[in-house]
Amino acid sequence: AALPLFIWMGEILFRTKLSEEMFEGLRPWLNRVPGRLMHTTILGCGVFGSVSGSSAATCATIAKVALPELKRRGYNEKLAIGSLATAGTLGILIPPSITMVVYAVAADASIIRIFLAGFLPGFLLMLLFSGYIGWWSLRHPDQVPPADPPTTFREKIRLSGNLIPCALLIVFIVWVLVAGWATATECAAFGVLGSLAIAAYGRSLTWQNFKDGIMGATRTSCMIMFILAGAAFLTKTMAFTGIPRELAEWVDSMHLSPYALIGALVVVYLVLGTALDGISMIVLTSAVVLPMIQKAGFDLVWFGIFVVLLVEIAEVTPP
Template sequence: MDPNIVAIILIGSMLVLLSLGIWVSLTLTIVGYIGIAAFTGAPAGPIMATTVWAQSWSWALTALPLFIWMGEILYRTRLAANMFNGLAPWMNALPGRLLHVNVVSCGLFAAVSGSSAATTATIGRITIPELEKRNYDQKMIVGSLAGSATLGFLIPPSIILIVYGVAAEVSISRLFIAGILPGLMLMVLFMGYIMAWSLLYPERTPKPEPRIPFMERIRATAGLFPMLGLIIGVIGSIYAGFATPTEAAAIGVVGALILSAVSGNLTWTSFNESVMGATKTTCMVTLILAGAAFLSVSMGFTGIPRTLATWVGSFELTQFQLLIALTFLFAIMGCFLDGISIVVLTASVIMPMVQAAGIDLIWFGIYLVVVIEMSQITPPVGINLFILQSMTRHDLLAVAKMAFPFFLVLVLATLLLIVFPQIATFLPSLMTRN
């Protein structure tokens, strides 16, 4: 049968199953089975069994549950509160003042949690009441938090970068290092927008708080040291070549447990909750990856990726034109699917086109994550919007409207990555030289 017709049937089947509320992992597996059983002569059952098994014991995946567990442990500590107290005295002099605490806190917590949702919930629980108490603009409180929390996807260790690394078969260590400069760039852009807004609307920014003596600011900053130490331990061990991502994840878990114990938050209840939370999330991601691997194999048997790559190639798009087209595609998909699902659903079809266009897969992974970050603050599926809706008195559309300026900042970041790819490739190139 014509691969174009097969593609339409399989995509239609996927949309129907997803609309019925079927789990993403089961949807991928069912569609993959249909593709092989109905349109090829290959044995679907044995292929599914061998593919799922090969995917499930991948060594690269061992870092995934450890990083998720580390984030779950830290979610239940007082580190977020300590971050606010340590950062607030230094942010008070900047235009926008304590709104910058949202950005910097999210960046720091993202560097040890790897999860956008965990970053939103943890930082929001601390900063929203504090900023509201000081009469900061409600739109900027919610908007800056919604945008900044997407850093959980980009700043390493990132769960979605691990998923991409497995799906695209590229180095997870290099992906982690590649995410550092783009993550810092996003923080600068978010803070720059806050400064510009506060200068345009000075009447909507509270007056500066009383100046705190320098030594008191230093003592308050001491609360940041545990978090910074954990970041250096995890990311530094990878960059220095002392540890693989899996070994660094183990270091992170041990460090998180020690910090939790020292802060007095480590109890049997919190430990059990962190283990169960990490187990549920890991099972969900692993099942999605297994289903996606089977669907990728199924796509290969049906010839759809080759046909699609040939079709796109017939347009003779430049790299820039292809990336703009993919940006629109991923942005639209992000309105209806979560980030991990987007990666695994598109990997088998998009990767051949990307490679044929000569695009670096490490750079493409960072670009993809930044585009997916947009989906976290766009309705109807933006998970950050749902979390903030539950934490504030606003409805979903109001929260989305507040986050829209930061969505535009993410669009700008995507364009900067396309025009200046060295932002993502510079640090990994240093690793290669060393």
């Protein structure tokens, strides 16, 4: 239920011009940064990923808000889509994350410790993604829109007023989730109600864009559900063949040194990632892989974050 609700929230922000106002508020502050507004995809995915706990919801929602606006302003479409696809996976690394919970249960490890361990790698990845956007923009200045004329500090503050409604909504959603007052699904419902209220207050909500938002959210949700259904069917097939378990047992039979074992597991998980979703990868291999990791002397919390990073890579590989 959280997935279609978060997607509907993104549709409301996109169709009622709230996203345009949000980008207008950020524009003067990012004017001198290489890549400028392209960094908003990374920041948006990081913040939203911490709320939704789902890569699919993060990617679909932020893409709906950011991609049309970036294309309209003349930013490189390939870089925009690539940054959304990769930063969208932050939903499973920055807590709370369903994938982390599944790993913690499989490994009999502390969920809180694994959640806490995810913050620093999550922020590091956000910095690396933003760093790459900055480097790419310096290498290809012709593919980045020219900088806007300098604005005064007073003008920046005035334009930043556009950020307040959406910023308050995001802060509220994160706050009720962290305080334990609401589940991810309830947070998604709050997000929809909040975005509708903000759009109505700003007089940009009409009956037509309300209907268009519902239809757009339905189409996107159905598309994602069909992809997930196909992945679930493939997962069942792979489980019956026993290929994931056999791959893990084959690595175990090689009696590798600790670091060679990690290297082999990287290859195994990347191969499995082309055919399985992240949770299935963990569930189908944990019985064989976790005893190997413990025997090699690695910490299970560290390995949990390592596996989540590999799952993120697997999420980006087609399909």
